[in-house]
Each structure stands twice: as C-alpha cells, then as structure tokens.
Amino acid sequence: MSVRASLMVTCLGDALFPRVGVAAVRVLEALGVRVDFPRAQTCCGQPAFNSGYRDDARRAARAYLRAFAGSEHVVSISGSCAAMVRDKYPALFEGRPEAHEARALAARTFELSEFLVDVLRVDDLPVTRHARATLHHSCHTRRTLGVVEQPERLLGMVEGLQYVPLPRAQDCCGFGGTFAVTMPVISTAMVDEKVDHILGTGADLVVGLDMSCLMNIEGRLRRRGSALEVRHLAEVLAQGWAR
Amino acid sequence: MNRAAFLARLRRPPGADQRGVPVAPRPRVQRPPLGDAQRLSLFAARLKALGVVVEESATLDAARLAVERLCDARGWARIACAPSLRWPGIRDRWVEDARDAQFGLSAAACGVAGTGTVVLRHGGAARRGYSLLPPVTGFFVYRPDIVDSLGDVLRTLAAETTALPPCITFVSGPSNTADIAGVRCVGVHGPGEVFVWVIACGE
Amino acid sequence: MTGASREAFDRRVDSALGDPVLQEVISSGQDYMQALQEQAKAELDWPAWLDAVEAVRSHTIAHLDFYAAQFADNVERLGGRVCFAADAAEAREYVAALVKRKGAKLVVKSKSMVSEEIGLNRALEEAGAEVVETDLGELIVQLAGERPFHIVAPAAHKSLAQIRDLFSTMAGEELAADAGVLTTFARHVLREKFLTADIGISGCNFGVAATGTVVLVTNEGNGRMTTTLPQTHVVVMGVERLVPDLQSLEPILAVLPWAGAGERITAYVTAITGPRRPGDGDGPEELHVVLVDNGRSSILGSKYEKILHCIRCGACLDACPVYRKIGGHAYDCAYPGPIGAVLSPLLDGLERHPELPFASSLCGACSEVCSARIPLADYLLELRADAVAAGGGSASWTAGFRGFAEATRRPRAWALGERVAKVALRPFERHGSVRWGPGLLGLWTRSRDFPPWARRSFRELWRSRRPSGS
Numbered sequence: 043m044s045v046r047a048s049l050m051v052t053c054l055g056d057a058l059f060p061r062v063g064v065a066a067v068r069v070l071e072a073l074g075v076r077v078d079f080p081r082a083q084t085c086c087g088q089p090a091f092n093s094g095y096r097d098d099a100r101r102a103a104r105a106y107l108r109a110f111a112g113s114e115h116v117v118s119i120s121g122s123c124a125a126m127v128r129d130k131y132p133a134l135f136e137g138r139p140e141a142h143e144a145r146a147l148a149a150r151t152f153e154l155s156e157f158l159v160d161v162l163r164v165d166d167l168p169v170t171r172h173a174r175a176t177l178h179h180s181c182h183t184r185r186t187l188g189v190v191e192q193p194e195r196l197l198g199m200v201e202g203l204q205y206v207p208l209p210r211a212q213d214c215c216g217f218g219g220t221f222a223v224t225m226p227v228i229s230t231a232m233v234d235e236k237v238d239h240i241l242g243t244g245a246d247l248v249v250g251l252d253m254s255c256l257m258n259i260e261g262r263l264r265r266r267g268s269a270l271e272v273r274h275l276a277e278v279l280a281q282g283w284a285r
Numbered sequence: 286m287n288r289a290a291f292l293a294r295l296r297r298p299p300g301a302d303q304r305g306v307p308v309a310p311r312p313r314v315q316r317p318p319l320g321d322a323q324r325l326s327l328f329a330a331r332l333k334a335l336g337v338v339v340e341e342s343a344t345l346d347a348a349r350l351a352v353e354r355l356c357d358a359r360g361w362a363r364i365a366c367a368p369s370l371r372w373p374g375i376r377d378r379w380v381e382d383a384r385d386a387q388f389g390l391s392a393a394a395c396g397v398a399g400t401g402t403v404v405l406r407h408g409g410a411a412r413r414g415y416s417l418l419p420p421v422t423g424f425f426v427y428r429p430d431i432v433d434s435l436g437d438v439l440r441t442l443a444a445e446t447t448a449l450p451p452c453i454t455f456v457s458g459p460s461n462t463a464d465i466a467g468v469r470c471v472g473v474h475g476p477g478e479v480f481v482w483v484i485a486c487g488e
Numbered sequence: 489m490t491g492a493s494r495e496a497f498d499r500r501v502d503s504a505l506g507d508p509v510l511q512e513v514i515s516s517g518q519d520y521m522q523a524l525q526e527q528a529k530a531e532l533d534w535p536a537w538l539d540a541v542e543a544v545r546s547h548t549i550a551h552l553d554f555y556a557a558q559f560a561d562n563v564e565r566l567g568g569r570v571c572f573a574a575d576a577a578e579a580r581e582y583v584a585a586l587v588k589r590k591g592a593k594l595v596v597k598s599k600s601m602v603s604e605e606i607g608l609n610r611a612l613e614e615a616g617a618e619v620v621e622t623d624l625g626e627l628i629v630q631l632a633g634e635r636p637f638h639i640v641a642p643a644a645h646k647s648l649a650q651i652r653d654l655f656s657t658m659a660g661e662e663l664a665a666d667a668g669v670l671t672t673f674a675r676h677v678l679r680e681k682f683l684t685a686d687i688g689i690s691g692c693n694f695g696v697a698a699t700g701t702v703v704l705v706t707n708e709g710n711g712r713m714t715t716t717l718p719q720t721h722v723v724v725m726g727v728e729r730l731v732p733d734l735q736s737l738e739p740i741l742a743v744l745p746w747a748g749a750g751e752r753i754t755a756y757v758t759a760i761t762g763p764r765r766p767g768d769g770d771g772p773e774e775l776h777v778v779l780v781d782n783g784r785s786s787i788l789g790s791k792y793e794k795i796l797h798c799i800r801c802g803a804c805l806d807a808c809p810v811y812r813k814i815g816g817h818a819y820d821c822a823y824p825g826p827i828g829a830v831l832s833p834l835l836d837g838l839e840r841h842p843e844l845p846f847a848s849s850l851c852g853a854c855s856e857v858c859s860a861r862i863p864l865a866d867y868l869l870e871l872r873a874d875a876v877a878a879g880g881g882s883a884s885w886t887a888g889f890r891g892f893a894e895a896t897r898r899p900r901a902w903a904l905g906e907r908v909a910k911v912a913l914r915p916f917e918r919h920g921s922v923r924w925g926p927g928l929l930g931l932w933t934r935s936r937d938f939p940p941w942a943r944r945s946f947r948e949l950w951r952s953r954r955p956s957g958s
Contacts, residue, residue, distance in 0.1 A: 293553070314533055448762075
C-alpha cells in the first residue's frame with residue numbers, strides 16, 4: 043500500500059514559488075507517494091503569531107486544521123511552517139476544543155527532507171547534478187524540527203554534486219518573518235554576512251529547505267550583483283531526476 | 286521593606302502559606318573515578334595548562350627546600366605565610382603582612398584533579414592575603430588530599446557539621462583577565478605566578 | 489513601534505553597524521567563545537550537566553521564599569546584616585545610608601550587574617563617596633561613562649587604543665598601547681584603592697542558603713580583594729541568586745565557567761561565610777547582604793518564571809546573530825543581548841523597552857545555548873503577544889492581521905488576494921525582479937530584490953493538472 047501525503051505549499055510557496063511545490067510533488071510521486079493538495083490551505087498563521095497577534099494566528103491555524111483534517115502525512119516545503127504547526131499549534135490550542143486535533147496534525151507534519159529520510163527511508167536517489175553546492179540550514183528547520191543531517195544526506199546521494207559546508211551555518215540569515223521589514227537594517231546586516239560566507243565557499247549553487255530564507259538570501263545576492271543559483275532542495279532533486 | 290513582607294512576595298503563588306522544608310534535588314553526572322596515578326597526572330596536567338609550575342616532593346622537607354631554592358634564585362627577602370607553616374631554614378625572611386611580601390605560601394586543604402584547583406580554608410592565622418596580595422604565590426598540597434572533582438570537595442564540605450570557615454578559596458591558576466582587547470594577561474590583582482608543590486606522603 | 493524610543497533604538501543600531509572596528513570585535517569575540525564552548529561540549533556530558541543545572545535552578549525558584557529566609561537567617565546568625573530591598577530605591581538607600589554612617593570616602597566594587605540595574609554608583613557618589621569599579625572591564629566602561637557592553641566581558645567593545653587612551657587620562661601620562669603594560673598600570677592604581685577603601689561592594693554569583701555563604705566566581709582577583717581588604721563588605725544580589733546547599737553548586741560550577749568564559753574553571757571561586765571572626769588575620773569586620781527584589785517576585789509564578797533560572801553566563805550573547813550586529817549598547821539596559829531583551833522588559837516594564845522583544849529574528853540560537861535551558865525565544869514571542877494584548881500594536885498591523893486571519897478561512901478570497909497582489913506588483917517588476925516598491929515592500933527592496941509574483945499560483949497549477957481537484 044502506498045504512502046499518502048498532502049503537500050503544504052505555504053503562502054509564500056503558493057504565490058511566489060509554485061515551481062518548488064511542483065518539484066516537491068514530482069519527487070514525492072517519483073518515490074511512489076500518492077500526493078494530494080488540500081485546496082483549503084492558505085497560511086499557517088506564523089506571521090500573525092510571531093508578531094504577537096495570537097487570536098488572528100489561532101484563526102488561521104484553525105483553518106489549517108480543517109484543511110489538513112483528512113491527511114495521512116503533511117509534507118511542507120518550508121521547515122519554518124512545519125515548525126509552526128509542530129511546535130506552536132499544540133500550545134496555541136491548549137485547553138481548547140481543537141487541542142487534540144492540533145496535536146494530531148503536529149504529529150503527522152514533516153518538512154520535506156525529513157519526510158524523505160525519516161519516513162520514506164530514502165537512501166538512494168537516481169539524481170544527477172553537476173555542481174559545487176552549499177546548504178543553508180534554516181533556523182526553525184535546524185533548531186525546532188531538529189532536521190540537520192537529513193538534507194546533507196540527500197545531497198550526498200546526488201551524483202556529481204560536491205557538497206561544501208557553509209561556515210557559521212548555524213547563524214540566522216536575518217529573514218525572521220516580519221523582522222525583515224520591521225528591523226530591515228539589522229536584517230540586512232545579517233543577510234550580508236550570510237551572503238559573504240556563501241560566496242566564500244566558492245559554491246555555484248545554494249540549496250535550502252525554506253523559500254523564505256532563500257528569498258532573503260537570493261534577494262541580497264542579486265542586489266549585490268551576484269547571479270549565484272539559489273534552489274530549494276526539491277528543485278535540485280526534481281531537475282536532476284533520471285527520466 | 287520588612288522581612289516578612291519581602292518573603293511573602295516570594296511565595297509561589299504569592300501570599301500562599303509557607304510549605305514544609307523542601308528536599309533539594311541531587312542531580313549527579315557520573316564520571317568514572319580516577320586511579321591514584323591518573324589523578325595525580327591529571328592534576329599536574331591541568332595545573333600546567335593553567336600556567337602553574339608543579340613540582341613533586343617526596344617529603345615536606347623536600348618541598349621546603351624547593352621553596353628555599355626558588356626564593357634564593359629570585360632573591361626574595363620577604364615571604365609571607367601562616368606561622369604554623371614556617372620553618373627555620375629561612376627564618377629571617379618570614380613576614381606577617383602579605384602586603385609587601387614578594388612571595389606568599391599557603392597550605393592547601395586539598396587539590397582537585399579535574400580542574401587543577403587548590404582549595405584553601407581561610408580563617409585564624411590562615412590569611413586570605415597570603416595567596417592574594419604578593420605577586421607570586423605557592424601552595425603545598427599533600428598527594429592523598431587530591432580528589433577527582435569539585436563536586437567531591439563540595440560534598441565533603443557539606444557533610445561537615447561545624448560551621449564553614451569564613452572564607453574558602455578555590456584557586457585555579459594565576460589571576461588573569463582578557464578584558465583588555467581580549468588579550469590574556471596574568472597578575473591583574475592577584476598573583477601572576479603560581480607554584481604548587483605536591484608532597485607525596487602525609488605528615 | 490514608532491516614536492522617540494524606536495528612533496533612539498535605530499540610532500544606536502546604526503552607530504554599531506557603522507563602526508567596522510566594533511563589528512570585527514564583536515564577531516571575533518563570538519567566534520572565539522563559540523569555539524571554546526564547542527570544546528566544552530566535547531569534553532563534558534553537556535546535556536546531562538544542563539539537566540542538573542536546570543534541576544537545581546527550578547527547585548530553588550519554586551521554593552525561593554524558603555531559601556531566601558534560610559539564607560538570611562544564616563547570614564544573620566554568622567553576624568552579617570541583611571537588607572530586604574523591595575525595589576531599586578530601597579537597595580540604594582540602604583547602601584547610601586551605610587556609606588554616610590561610615591563616613592566612607594572610597595568604595596571599591598567588584599563586578600555586580602544588580603548594582604548597574606539599580607543605579608547604585610550614582611547614589612553612592614551623591615552620598616559623598618568615590619566609587620571605583622575594579623573589574624578591569626567594568627573600570628574601562630566606568631572611565632568611558634558607558635554601560636557594560638556584555639554581561640561577562642563589559643568592555644568587549646573597546647579596542648586596545650581606546651583603553652590606552654582611557655588609562656592614560658587616568659594616569660596623567662601617555663601609556664603604551666600594550667595589554668600587559670595597561671594591566672600592570674591598573675594593578676598598581678587599583679591596589680592602592682583596595683588598600684585604602686572603606687567599603688567593598690561585590691555582587692554574588694550564588695548564595696548558598698544552607699550555610700549563608702556568598703559565592704563569587706572571578707578571574708582577576710578583584711572579587712577577593714574587595715571582600716578581603718576593606719573593613720566593610722556589602723553584597724548586592726538579586727534575591728533569585730540562591731542555591732539550596734553546597735552540593736547544588738557542582739553542576740553550576742561545571743557549566744558556568746565554560747559557558748561564560750570558555751574555561752574549565754575560573755582562577756578564583758570564593759566562598760564567603762560571614763564576616764571576620766575573632767582571631768582571624770584578615771577579612772572584613774562587617775558584612776551586609778542586600779537582597780534585591782526589584783520586580784523579581786512579580787515574575788515568580790508567571791509564564792516567565794524560568795527567566796529567574798538564569799546563571800548569567802552570557803552564552804546567549806555569544807550565540808545571538810542580532811547581538812553580533814548591534815552589540816550590547818543597542819539594548820540600552822543593564823542586561824544586554826537575548827537575556828536582556830527578555831529580562832529588561834520584565835523588570836522595567838514593556839513600555840520602557842518596547843522594541844526589544846521585536847529586535848530578534850526568532851532564530852532560537854539563544855534558547856539552544858542557554859545553560860539554564862530558558863526558552864528565551866519563546867519568551868520573546870510571549871512578550872510580543874503581551875505587547876499586542878496591551879494595545880501596543882499599530883493600527884495598520886492590527887487591521888492587517890485581522891484581514892489576514894479572515895482571508896485564511898476563505899481560500900477563494902485568499903486566492904483573489906493573491907491575484908490582486910500579482911497585478912499590483914507587476915508595475916514594479918523589472919527584468920524578473922522587483923528592485924523598488926512602496927510601503928512594506930519598500931522596506932524589503934531598500935537592500936534586497938524581491939522575487940516576481942508567479943504567473944500562476946500553485947493552487948492554479950494544481951487545478952489545471954487535476955481538473956477533479958482533491
């Protein structure tokens with residue numbers, strides 16, 4: 043019996059980076075997963091939550107609970123949004139009628155690389171990509187979900203890909219959701235250092251697990267005149283998949 | 286604020302009745318105990334890493350001789366230590382007041398291998414100043430008094446039934462700072478040079 | 489988050505970011521400390537020690553009334569005096585009155601963050617005493633008329649040349665820009681101060697309730713000087729700085745030096761149990777302990793209680809990517825960095841530091857490294873929620889999130905919003921990216937390109953791929 047998964051495309055992924063959602067679906071289907079897309083999904087509520095608007099965040103979260111009510115697994119192309127569901131939803135609904143539902147959704151929500159490695163037990167991929175690549179571990183993926191090795195292992199399965207670890211990989215890129223626009227000066231100083239480290243690796247490809255961070259990094263790279271390729275892991279896997 | 290009102294605000298929830306005597310938790314992180322030789326070599330290694338000069342002496346007299354040789358080599362004329370620690374060999378050099386001494390000597394209550402620490406019990410004639418005010422300080426530590434870890438010392442102290450001495454100092458290397466542009470400098474306020482003589486047998 | 493407070497905050501941030509020397513000093517300091525902390529984690533069973541620290545701290549805070557009473561009883565039994573200071577003013581008044589009563593001309597201080605919190609130095613100067621900080625870092629910031637930059641390394645931001653200038657002014661002659669020379673100079677000047685001071689004021693890393701012992705963890709030896717030479721020793725400590733007994737210090741002494749200074753142990757750990765006793769050759773005749781509440785009791789029992797578990801190691805500053813850019817002075821409070829961003833609004837009121845909870849990307853580095861396992865990043869989120877609940881949100885954000893929340897429940901309205909945004913963004917797109925935009929977008933595009941809106945959203949692509957939907 044095949045595994046079923048619902049894609050959590052996230053608000054940013056839906057509007058700005060549908061190509062990443064498409065790539066994730068391709069990879070999952072190529073691995074035999076039956077993918078569906080619950081169309082009632084919009085945003086997990088993290089922008090409101092992180093800005094202190096708990097009631098508004100809860101309303102968004104409630105809609106998410108409904109959207110994914112029938113899902114076997116929920117797979118997110120954003121580690122941060124997966125972390126919101128997994129780490130914050132249970133507390134957000136504690137003592138409320140949706141508490142059980144929130145815990146249950148948290149338990150079946152995964153970030154993409156985590157799902158591939160920990161649930162599907164992928165240990166080999168028919169993927170080729172000739173590149174010198176570095177990886178940005180997004181903070182919520184790394185610290186909240188504890189997903190650190192999984193993307194590195196997946197990149198290690200890519201034929202032709204030379205992986206260069208990023209110095210000070212643990213540092214935030216400065217996105218931080220609304221932080222990027224409420225504290226733009228600090229945010230820019232942070233992404234500048236991140237970009238310095240990326241350029242310092244000599245990589246010709248930056249891979250990430252979260253389009254919000256990658257949008258920040260790519261936006262700064264472009265402004266600084268760099269054409270360095272920036273890709274979500276799903277894109278790297280989908281593009282290089284043997285046909 | 287008066288004491289009762291101050292303490293009442295610390296009750297959790299505030300204003301609740303005072304509860305019984307709490308039982309402090311005893312979290313222990315187990316480390317395998319060190320053998321005798323291992324303990325001594327770790328103690329010496331840790332001290333050296335801190336910049337301390339460590340010498341082993343077979344007897345108390347041998348340690349005294351080592352001190353005399355050091356004092357001669359440095360030309361020190363004023364050595365401060367507790368009267369009970371003095372010996373006749375350099376009797377003309379002992380001074381009471383550590384403030385203008387060139388060297389201060391103290392007897393350590395024990396040594397700690399894991400951190401390269403000597404433990405001093407101050408009070409009475411065992412002044413705090415001997416290990417603090419002179420630019421160079423030294424300690425006699427008896428080898429059987431070396432324990433594995435700070436935890437061992439703390440547990441022993443806690444088990445004492447009489448009051449603690451007014452001051453116990455755990456000394457690990459020279460007085461130092463990195464407050465000036467991150468550069469490590471020794472001898473800031475306390476001694477910049479530390480000697481430890483490990484005496485093999487008990488008195 | 490607008491107005492004078494925000495403008496002042498932005499100015500402090502700009503001043504830090506505009507100083508390349510400072511930027512280099514902060515980042516190399518962080519790199520150095522992080523490397524040493526990694527060494528600690530390789531040497532010790534770090535998680536097990538943190539479990540132990542957490543067990544001790546949470547137990548103590550849960551029974552703080554008992555341990556504060558026991559500690560005070562023991563200090564008094566040993567002949568010390570205890571002042572129960574409800575707030576900063578009471579603490580200042582007690583010490584100032586003591587200065588006056590003693591006719592003290594000179595007060596030497598070893599490092600005490602609480603004294604910075606309560607503004608003690610000024611009160612003592614007004615009482616007629618010269619107050620000299622003796623921790624070299626504290627002395628440097630005192631001479632510069634600044635606040636401590638970092639809770640463990642107060643002068644971490646000062647270059648050798650700047651320190652040389654400050655010490656040269658103090659010396660009345662030009663000193664060499666050499667750390668050794670400057671240290672020796674400070675030793676001589678401060679030795680004289682120690683020998684002539686009437687009162688020594690120290691902080692307290694930990695007070696041991698069972699024995700009435702004050703424990704100081706220091707490297708320079710100024711803590712020992714301050715508590716040995718002057719005839720009167722005053723301890724100023726937050727009331728939460730207690731542990732039940734001596735054994736409880738074991739995990740704290742295992743973790744604090746590594747986390748705070750990257751070393752196994754500090755040069756000195758001093759355990760002071762009461763004033764000098766009959767027959768003692770040295771030590772202060774009088775011991776006064778000022779237990780400071782100043783807002784701590786209102787944190788007890790609240791959702792922020794774990795902030796009282798802090799052991800003041802400074803690891804959160806060494807890990808924070810925001811501190812790495814803005815440094816300690818941008819926070820403008822006694823406690824900078826992530827710990828300060830949480831603690832200062834709790835002690836001084838959120839209205840006094842409205843921007844601090846928001847000056848974080850919520851990356852979680854602080855929570856990850858915290859020696860006492862305080863959920864600092866979660867606390868920042870709680871403070872943001874408190875700020876909004878107290879009406880601190882701007883009208884436009886409040887309306888914006890209201891509309892956002894409504895739209896999340898209506899996928900069609902959401903999709904329509906996406907299409908509207910796509911059309912609205914189009915005029916700003918040039919060669920596949922947005923380099924300038926109005927409003928919030930403009931705050932982004934000031935320094936970064938914004939990606940073009942996708943021609944078709946994922947939900948639109950999905951519908952065309954599977955006409956039946958799912």
